Amino acid sequence: MRRFPPERIVCLTEETVETLYLLGEDHRIVGVSGYAVRPPRVRREKPRVSAFTSADLPKIVALAPDLVLTFSDMQAEICADLVRAGVAVHAFNQRDIAGILAMIRLLGALVDARARAEHLVASYERRLDAIAAAVPPGPRPRVYFEEWDEPLLSAIGWVSELITIAGGCDVFADRSGAPAAKDRCVTSQAVIAAAPDVILASWCGKKVVPERIRARPGWSEIPAVRHSRITEIKSPLILQPGPAALTDGLDAIVAALR
DSSP states (O other): OOSSSOSSEEESSHHHHHHHHHTTOGGGEEEEETTOOSSTTHHHHSOEEEOSSOBOHHHHHHTOOSEEEEESGGGHHHHHHHHHTTOOEEEEOOOSHHHHHHHHHHHHHHTTOHHHHHHHHHHHHHHHHHHHHTSOSSOOOEEEEESEETTEEOOOHHHHHHHHHHTOEETTGGGTTOSSGGGGBOOHHHHHHHOOSEEEEOBTTBOOOHHHHHTSTTGGGSHHHHTTOEEEOOHHHHSSTTHHIIIIIHHHHHHHHO
């Protein structure tokens, strides 16, 4: 990092973009992921320099960033290329709600906005507690969250936790803490055996087709399919581990479980 706080930041995933806007530090952003859509004006204001697993290295270097923010092992090769090009990089890897809140705090510290970051975190903690406290007593609906369809991927950590906060029971919660997506692969037979009452789907960048879910062999006997309780949650709301998941993503889960 050439200076503190960094004056020119490139964000290669959506959640750091949204967080910097919420902290009032968006003037520092000089480049974003092509998937960044929150707030909507980001698509007009900031140049797009990457997808998720690929990036335009010359374009990033030409922006002369003080800091590039990345996420997870999926961007490890991009990180390595940037480091070799002499660019300062910070790689986040939050996989649960505690990690999301820690990311907000750390990003606040990186841009010298600690107090605003703490205020934002406190507001999310109050919100999560209030929604969890409002869950009515009684049996919880069994929920299967599908992150991908070929192969079938179950919920990652923060999504599984949000299902619980919203009043549901993730049928594959035991897999949610797995470090790699391949460890969250489930079989069609396992989903049938789990008999979820609700199916939530977010196919990571492509539109969910409920008809394809209903047409899977043997799935007609799943309660969620029998009672037409299949709901798509748009991936920008739930699959980015940041503010969107804790707000609109959680609200979408709550609505689907009613």
